[in-house]
Amino acid sequence: MAHQTLDKLDKKILQLISEDARVPFLEVARVCNVSGAAIHQRIQKLTSMGVLKGSKFIIDPEKIGYEACAYVGLYLKDPESFDEVVEKLKNIPEVVECHYTTGGMDMFIKIYARNNHHLLNIIHDKLQPLGLQRSETIISFNAAIDRQISVTAVNAEE
Numbered sequence: 001m002a003h004q005t006l007d008k009l010d011k012k013i014l015q016l017i018s019e020d021a022r023v024p025f026l027e028v029a030r031v032c033n034v035s036g037a038a039i040h041q042r043i044q045k046l047t048s049m050g051v052l053k054g055s056k057f058i059i060d061p062e063k064i065g066y067e068a069c070a071y072v073g074l075y076l077k078d079p080e081s082f083d084e085v086v087e088k089l090k091n092i093p094e095v096v097e098c099h100y101t102t103g104g105m106d107m108f109i110k111i112y113a114r115n116n117h118h119l120l121n122i123i124h125d126k127l128q129p130l131g132l133q134r135s136e137t138i139i140s141f142n143a144a145i146d147r148q149i150s151v152t153a154v155n156a157e158e
Helices: 008-019 025-032 036-048 079-089 116-130 151-156
Strands: 068-076 095-100 107-113 132-140
Touching: 008 025, 008 036, 008 151, 025 036, 068 079, 068 116, 079 095, 079 107, 079 116, 107 116, 116 132
Parallel strands: none
Antiparallel strands: 068 107, 068 132, 095 107
16 A cells, blocks of 8 residues: 655645545635646546545445444454455445454444344344354444545655
8 A cells, every 4th residue: 555645735625625535626626726637637636645535425334224333343164365355355235344354353344224123133044144153243333434545644754
């Protein structure tokens, strides 16, 4: 994971579009005091560098009936099966994140479920058959902070 060198204009653009992905490029250009074409070029550059990973609408899981959020530490019977397990996890739509971790667990996942009963079914019927030695579940009541990395934090390091 190489660190990308960003100039002040790149950082200003990132700050503006991270606050509102739907802000028109011409508005970004006006605030940055450059042309619209310059913004388009910078956005393309930031995308090709991998700094920007696209844009998307964010669905609130609770609003569509997924009221339970849980983090599950997975301990595999055979840690060498990690890649196979990850591929199988990709087929479980309720699993929205999977992380490599340090410590005792082999992986750490985030799950959304309709309720605790649904969560139990996911763990019992979908996760256990993947070859788990055991799992450890933490239920999240609410996300006190839910954000992207701040571009101003990047500025502060320099």
